[in-house]
Amino acid sequence: MHIRNAACRLRGATRFKRIVTLASVALVVCVAVGGAADAATPVVRAGALKLITKRAATGVQGATFGWNYTAPNKGAVPGTINIDVPAGFSAPQTGAPAGAGYLSATTTCAQFQITGTAAQADGSTMVTIASNCSAGNTAVITYGNVTGPETPGSYVFAASFTPVGAAPIPFAAADTITIKVGPLASLSLSPASATIAPGASQAYTVTGFDAFGNALGSTLAGTNYKIIPDGRCTRAVCTATKPGAHTVTATARGISATATLTVSGSTTDSADLAVTQSVSTTTPTYYTNVTFSTTVTNTSDVTASAGVAVHVAVPAGLVSPQVTPSGSTAFDQSSGTWTVGGLAPTASATLTISGLAGDVALGAQTVTATATSTTDDPNPASNTASVDETSQPAPVAVVITPGPGNPSVIDISSAGTASWTASFVNAANQAAPAPVGGYFWACDTASGNPCPPVPALVHSPDTPPVITFTTSDLQIDSYTLSAIFVPRESAENKANYVQEQVSSTVSFVTTNSGGN
Secondary structure, three states, X not given: OHXXXXXXXXXXXXXXXXXXXXXXXXXXXXXXXXXXXXXXXXXXXXXEEEEOOOEEEOOOOOEEEEEEEEOOOXXXXXXXXXXXEOEOEOOOEOOOOOOOOEEEEEEOOOEEEEEEEEEOOOOOEEEXXXXXXXOOOEEEEEEEEEOOOOOOEEEEEXXXXXXXXXXXXXXXXXXXXXXXXXXXXXXXXXXXXXXXOOOOEEEOEEEEEOOOOOEOOOOOOXXXXXXXXXXXXXXXXXXXXXXXXXXXXXXXXXXXXXEEEEEOOOOOOOOOEEEEEEEOOOOOEOOOEEEXXXXXXXXXXXXXXXXXXXXXXXXXXXXXXXXXXXXXXXXXXXXXXXXXXXXXOOOEEEEEEEEEOOOXXXXXXXXXXXXXXXXXXXXXXXXXXXXXXXXXXXXXXXXXXXXXXXXXXXXXOOOXXXXXXXXXXXXXXXXXXXXXXXXXXXXXXXXXXXXXXXXXXXXXXXXXXXXXXXXXXXXXXXXXXXXXXXXXXXXXXXXXXXXXXXXXXXXXXXXXXXXX
16 A cells, blocks of 8 residues: 555555556556646656667678667657667767768757767777657667677667756667677588598587687588598598598588598508698688689608699689799699699699689689699598688778869869769779769768758769869858768679678868959
8 A cells, every 4th residue: 555655646646546456566546636736747758769770790890780769759858868889899989970880860859969979998888969859759870880799699789868957767678789690601620630440430520610710509401521532421420441541521501621530551651742722811802812822742751753743723703813833833724734743752832823802602712632643642632632712792982083173272263163073992902893882972061051052962863973063152161072872782782792881071171262
């Protein structure tokens, strides 16, 4: 009864009308009969703040997140919204529109303005927003060009609303972004090496990892196992009878890992060739440099290896490949034959294949090298090696180029025009095929005065890449132009480029030498 009376007193009532009991909770409906002063006090509410995007992969780059805010239908008052952006995401900032973590807001409210960001002791960043919204008004906060955490997990974005002169009110639920393990980037085969008796078997397990070393939680169904130079694999169990070292290869989703399986017993004491492969990066960005290296070595300390030849195929997806064999060795690209000739004891020869990472849609580009010789080789398993790389989508950059006649300071008393051209390029290599997308231009002034209306400032799918002002239409002011790239759906564009909106800005000032 004390609880019921307290509830009624809070609402200025002297009696209650009805009690409904649900489980152990009593709901009291109070009728105000003498609380005119309390009835005039509004109930303040925070409204609703919701994350727009709630899932991303580890290490996501150039991502755009954001929040939708809706003022309450009743109890809307001015106040401050605070959002705590967890550590691991790009630090929010408002100073550089093209920079990482840029914050901006659009609204129908009387005021909805990002007023500050402050680093916290735990590595998070507190974002402060001044809000004055009438009932039902909405706003959108955009948090752009974000690099996400490399560690999977749930990241809580705690948020609250603080009415002017009152205590903070937490929003109904703390929104969370779930960072999931990224796509398969590498495999680990266990055990990495093992020795068995002739005809015995060895069981293997394979683990997948994303590009940041996070283990994939799901089983890699359909993994294929093989063993060379002889033997067989039944699912993940391999057996061999010929003494010497053998190579077990596990392949899942186009990515491979190897392990050495040695069969005990005597081998011929001859000149053993060994082939090794390496690549400058396994995950090059589209149209950046990548180099494969193949090395063949005579591991014998006493016996020379004669008639050495290595078959190496240039990856079909590599752009503008260049092949460089070492010393007096020669390479025939049409057949993929690298003629090495004789190798003295412990001597090596190297072949490099360089080019630009090709289309992402082609998947893994693998270089496999297999060596042969006319000298007896006791361990053919070491004569073959493979390595691969998989192109990754490239970030997009916006380049704004002033017209050839643009002065650094524009004199509005002089007749003429000033123009700027926007273009979208591969941020890693501007020589790459350009991404496909649409143009949007925006213009702001230091004074807040409007920019002259020109066709390029009309947002449409056909907005031109060039913005042109007649100099006499400009005022004495400082101007900032923003060119925004919005990716357009196409198979090639979607595969090779990060599908995120990006922008760039350029500023200029005006003067009036004529004094008018």
